[in-house]
Amino acid sequence: MRQIHVAGIAVLVMALALAGACGKKKPPVARPLPPAPTGGGTTPPVARPPTPPEPVPETTAIPPEPGIKDDLLSGNLDAINKNSPFQPVFFPLDGFEVDGAGQQALATNAGILKKYPTWIITIEGHCDERGTAEYNLALGEKRALAAKTYLVSLGVPADRLRTERRATEFPFDPGHDEGAWSKNRRAHFVVTSK
């Protein structure tokens, strides 16, 4: 902010409009995932004034790097979970074993949990509507537990992982075909504390 202001004074006439624009601009807009800022050469796009009286060698100030500030740290839990960085694990009909694709998803999730070591997540076990209501409560739990066990085997401390069974009560896809059912047979990851 301050540097922008100084720059505005330096090129008072020319940048009057520009400075106004810059001043209104919010400081570093958080970047999308993955955060890893690739240093240098990040000149913010500057709208050229229609008729610049004179080009000035002094460039507009570069805002300070956002450090490790990112969406996932600054956002509230709702925002994080709305665009969850975690990948769901999908299961076959009536099954609760983690397959190869599920193991890859869990490896990704374990990486995220190591990067954000304070996060506590809840693993929700979901089922499709074709199971019975009562058994699905337990099946949902087994799916969540299977995902948890695999994450623990990857080095994630068990006390950061809660499990919860959602059974058929919360379908991700309310449809009634295999496309919907396969989406609903899942372990879903929700950040519940950070």
Add this chain to the structure above:
Amino acid sequence: MMKETSFALIGAGFLGALTLSGQQQPPTPPPPPQQTEVHTSIVGSGGGPPKLAIAGFIAVSPDAETVAAAKTIGDVLYDDINYEREYYMIAKDAIATVPKPASIDQVPLDRWKELNADGVIVGTVRKGPSGIVVQVKMIQVSSGRTAFGKEYTGSVANPRRYAHTISDEIFEHQLTLRGVARSQLAFSSDRPAELMKGPVRNRDVQEIYIVDYDGANPQRVTTSTTLNVAPAWSPDNQVIAYTSWRPSSAGSFGVYQDIILSFIHRGDRTTPASGSPDKQNYLAAWSPDGSKLAFTSNRDGNPEIYVMNKDGSGMRRMTNNPAIDVSPTWSPTGNQLAWVSDRTGNPKIYIMNADGTGQRTLVGDAYSDRPTWSRGKFNEIAYATRNGPGYDIKIYSFATGEATRITDGIGSNESPAFAPNGRHLAFTSTRNGKAQLFTIDRDGQNLRQITHEGNNKFANWSQ
């Protein structure tokens, strides 16, 4: 040989409270003066079931409230008695051809004989000192004798309750049959159409409701704005045990499942299984004496069956294997438990002794769930089993060792719950679209839709 039975007069206003307290058993009327009571039974004249006519209830007081109550009592009594399928009910349009009696003592028996009625029920409703007074008589047409007669008084707020009481007492008196007209169903419904709070939004809450056995008088029990499922009435109907997703304390937004005992008449709750995110508890079933609960918990890391006293003491693990064990139900004596296990690869109905010994498969159906052991005189277990894309209700009979399918493959039918007399079941069906509660008789007849609003599941019949 046949003589008029006692004509008990009871003055207690036991029908007064029509909210939750209304379901408490009315005080037993004082024993009638001991006379040589000879029982008059309405029996069928032609070998078939007795033919019964509800001649109607006469509004003695002319005010609109009394007139409306009289009509309701007559209509509901017709449905209540018809429900047990013990009497052939003479059709209402035939009944309409007979003039309504001017008084309870002036019933035109000749006209009822022409309609082949074996019995006629007639009654009166009049304003009382507080509320209404309802008088009823069941008359044996052949003799003119009164087979059943009684007078009731109480509030006018819920006339249906008089009909339910009359129906239950007629069945008890005439057939030594426990009727279900005063019973209720507890269930889980998303009808509030409210969304859950917390990190997981846009998901409907489900609350526990109670409704009369015929679908009337829905009442909401829980208001916790979360997911509440699988209610279970205690044997004395004073407590409903249900499974609730509770918010966990201490900074975590997570929720966990626990078993809540709701003392519906006192208005307080307990959580005897002391759930936490690491000790989740669900699907409780009362022992027949009301002293214990069987349920599923992951407290040892895997879904297993446990039994505890209703205060949470005496916790005992009943199953021990890496498979899912869930959905317990007690035998009528409390000596055995049936439940669901997928230890052989898919969920099947199992049975064990109440000390955990003797675990074995009960029925071979490959995907089966929610066994419910009849409390009635029939030693049976109802359950849901996969049938093509959906489920059907089957009843396993210990007498024959056979299971009979009682639903028809229309929609998906699951979560059966027996009526206290074992003659009827409530269950969830999608046959008309959304998940709704239905009742059906144990022979697959007499299908009735009970709920219509929202999605309704996990029926449990009061005891």
